[in-house]
Amino acid sequence: MNNKLTIFIVEDDEWYGQILHYHLSMNPDYDVKVFMTGKECLDNLYQRPDLITIDFSLPDMSGDKLFKEIRVTAPYVPVIVISAQEKIATAVELLKMGISDYFIKDDNTKELLWNAIIKIRENISLKEEIRVLRAQLVDKYDFTNLIKGNSPAILKIFALMEKAAKTVINVSITGETGTGKELVAKAIHMNSDRREKPFVAINMAAIPTELMESELFGHEKGAFTGAIGRKTGKFEEANHGTLFLDEIGELDMAVQSKLLRVLQERTLQRVGGSEKIILDVRIIVATHKDLAEEVAKGKFREDLYYRVIGLPIALPPLRSRGGDIMFLSKFFLDQFCKENKMPSKSISAGARQKLSSYSYPGNIRELKTIIELAAIMCDGPEIKETDITFLPTVKNGDFLAQEKTLKEYTQQIIQYYLNKYDENIAIVARKLDIGKSTIYKMIQQQEL
Numbered sequence: 001m002n003n004k005l006t007i008f009i010v011e012d013d014e015w016y017g018q019i020l021h022y023h024l025s026m027n028p029d030y031d032v033k034v035f036m037t038g039k040e041c042l043d044n045l046y047q048r049p050d051l052i053t054i055d056f057s058l059p060d061m062s063g064d065k066l067f068k069e070i071r072v073t074a075p076y077v078p079v080i081v082i083s084a085q086e087k088i089a090t091a092v093e094l095l096k097m098g099i100s101d102y103f104i105k106d107d108n109t110k111e112l113l114w115n116a117i118i119k120i121r122e123n124i125s126l127k128e129e130i131r132v133l134r135a136q137l138v139d140k141y142d143f144t145n146l147i148k149g150n151s152p153a154i155l156k157i158f159a160l161m162e163k164a165a166k167t168v169i170n171v172s173i174t175g176e177t178g179t180g181k182e183l184v185a186k187a188i189h190m191n192s193d194r195r196e197k198p199f200v201a202i203n204m205a206a207i208p209t210e211l212m213e214s215e216l217f218g219h220e221k222g223a224f225t226g227a228i229g230r231k232t233g234k235f236e237e238a239n240h241g242t243l244f245l246d247e248i249g250e251l252d253m254a255v256q257s258k259l260l261r262v263l264q265e266r267t268l269q270r271v272g273g274s275e276k277i278i279l280d281v282r283i284i285v286a287t288h289k290d291l292a293e294e295v296a297k298g299k300f301r302e303d304l305y306y307r308v309i310g311l312p313i314a315l316p317p318l319r320s321r322g323g324d325i326m327f328l329s330k331f332f333l334d335q336f337c338k339e340n341k342m343p344s345k346s347i348s349a350g351a352r353q354k355l356s357s358y359s360y361p362g363n364i365r366e367l368k369t370i371i372e373l374a375a376i377m378c379d380g381p382e383i384k385e386t387d388i389t390f391l392p393t394v395k396n397g398d399f400l401a402q403e404k405t406l407k408e409y410t411q412q413i414i415q416y417y418l419n420k421y422d423e424n425i426a427i428v429a430r431k432l433d434i435g436k437s438t439i440y441k442m443i444q445q446q447e448l
């Protein structure tokens with residue numbers, strides 16, 4: 001923002017206009033201009049005033065007419081009306097229309113105006129600050145700034161996210177724990193037209209079934225025992241923005257029906273209420289379960305499945321993101337050292353080998369923890385193999401406990417070897433005693 005505040009005074013009483021001009025110009029940061037008619041003010045709006053004061057009775061138009069005209073060209077500029085008459089009804093009407101203040105011309109007007117301008121100025125600075133912060137936030141949430149990785153698998157995800165961000169289609173994100181489902185949902189929101197509206201996340205697995213309905217849709221005072229006041233639900237909180245329903249697969253059947261009705265009708269009624277609230281909410285759901293399978297098992301309503309599935313984004317586990325393990329390791333290490341004001345560290349060949357050969361059941365969340373721990377354990381400038389500790393609950397020994405299909409295990413094993421041998425297909429084929437063409441075919445069919 002330019003440091004000078006441009007103030008327009010629209011006042012047909014020349015003498016009074018000059019008094020205001022003189023008074024306000026005492027602040028060197030104010031650039032004050034006086035106009036005697038509404039038309040002159042409108043003709044000069046191109047100068048982009050930061051504030052306008054208007055006399056209610058001008059020779060060429062009334063204050064309310066001038067205010068409406070100003071709003072056409074300058075919808076956000078604060079306008080203060082100064083009137084010779086004390087008509088409460090007029091003042092109320094103007095305030096309803098959106099003027100910032102209404103003053104009666106008397107001995108105090110100059111001081112009132114002075115103080116009002118200070119307040120408005122603070123408001124303008126705050127708005128500017130918010131604008132800058134929002135811009136920084138959007139930049140921060142740029143896909144590639146936030147979601148690190150350069151494997152073909154993650155690049156494909158970026159392409160899908162881009163499509164999702166351009167539209168309001170519902171999105172369903174699947175992936176094992178820690179693969180970045182919430183991060184992806186947030187990044188889609190922050191890159192969509194809704195970025196300035198709320199992003200509200202709710203985890204279905206964390207809320208007791210009996211409270212779910214009220215959490216989602218809100219309730220009125222007295223709707224049930226313990227409802228001591230009105231509560232706004234997550235849907236209402238997210239109105240005009242994005243609602244992220246995490247672990248949707250955990251939703252109780254009865255609540256599923258209610259959710260379906262809300263999504264179909266795009267309106268909701270709070271529990272115990274009759275008012276219909278119109279909704280404009282973009283839904284992003286996430287689950288680590290296979291929703292289609294849940295439908296087949298009768299645990300998830302088929303009609304709701306089709307409502308929420310929208311654009312499906314399947315986040316691959318870290319172990320199938322090839323070079324991303326090292327890419328992310330370096331990223332988390334640099335980030336941790338910087339945040340903790342430690343000198344930067346490198347990763348030894350032995351540590352790289354150890355990191356690449358692990359299966360990461362906790363995915364990126366787990367890798368981050370492992371790297372941060374290694375950074376603390378390591379005394380020198382290089383992370384050694386011995387600095388890397390895998391969390392006891394997620395050992396490779398749990399491999400069979402993952403209960404995957406044979407095809408999934410095959411993919412996992414091949415991916416493990418590809419990571420271990422720097423994506424060298426010839427070596428991997430030899431080690432596993434399979435044809436190179438098998439691996440090429442799987443890559444071609446995007447199974448790796």
Ligand SMILES: Nc1ncnc2c1ncn2[C@@H]1O[C@H](COP(=O)(O)OP(=O)(O)OP(=O)(O)O)[C@@H](O)[C@H]1O
Nearest residue numbers: 146147148149176177178179180181182183364365
């Ligand atoms: N590609 C990535 N780059 C950088 N950080 C990431 C990436 N993916 C995930 N993370 C980080 O990993 C952690 C887990 O991510 P997130 O919570 O989004 O995963 P999730 O799939 O929603 O997990 P859960 O299923 O357990 O809720 C977060 O700290 C997130 O910032």
